[in-house]
Amino acid sequence: MGQIEWAMWANEQALAAGLSECGRTRRAGGSGAGVLVCLLEYPRSKRKKGSTMERCGQKYMTAVVKLFGPLTRNYYIRAILHAALAVPAGFLLSTILGTVCLGIASGIYLLAAVRGEEWTPIEQKPRERPQVGGTIKQPPSNPPPRPPADARKKQPAEVGG
Numbered sequence: 001m002g003q004i005e006w007a008m009w010a011n012e013q014a015l016a017a018g019l020s021e022c023g024r025t026r027r028a029g030g031s032g033a034g035v036l037v038c039l040l041e042y043p044r045s046k047r048k049k050g051s052t053m054e055r056c057g058q059k060y061m062t063a064v065v066k067l068f069g070p071l072t073r074n075y076y077i078r079a080i081l082h083a084a085l086a087v088p089a090g091f092l093l094s095t096i097l098g099t100v101c102l103g104i105a106s107g108i109y110l111l112a113a114v115r116g117e118e119w120t121p122i123e124q125k126p127r128e129r130p131q132v133g134g135t136i137k138q139p140p141s142n143p144p145p146r147p148p149a150d151a152r153k154k155q156p157a158e159v160g161g
Helices: 006-024 027-041 058-067 075-089 093-114 156-160
Strands: none
Touching: 006 027, 006 075, 006 093, 027 058, 027 075, 075 093
16 A cells, blocks of 8 residues: 555645635635635645646646745645644634634644655646657558358349349
8 A cells, every 4th residue: 555645635625724714704814814825735746656636727826836946845834834824813713614724734734744745846748749650550461351252252132132
């Protein structure tokens, strides 16, 4: 069995927290913090093994996240950021769901950082152009097999009908 990639779980948890925070409150920077979390967490990280399903429009946000370099790649920094954003939201009852989600995401990101995981962008592989000569196979050298001549002649019932 493979090793668990904790950052994938933390990413989903933090994105849910950001979406929860965006819609809950306008006071105390709640929606601003939610938007910040959503922008940071929307691009998924590339998995170590296997394929990663890219989110719709992720490539545009990936460029922004890559722009900040080690500040956004390092999961220790993400854990501290999410924990810091969860503290002020914990004082408002309307944001308690987002606070709990951010706290859980912070803990999972800390676990991912301890295990040596790091955010890596999903890069698009350049499409390989098919070789013109390589796709055309040699034509067959022998004709296809045919039934004997007697079997090829039409039966008298077929000729009259």
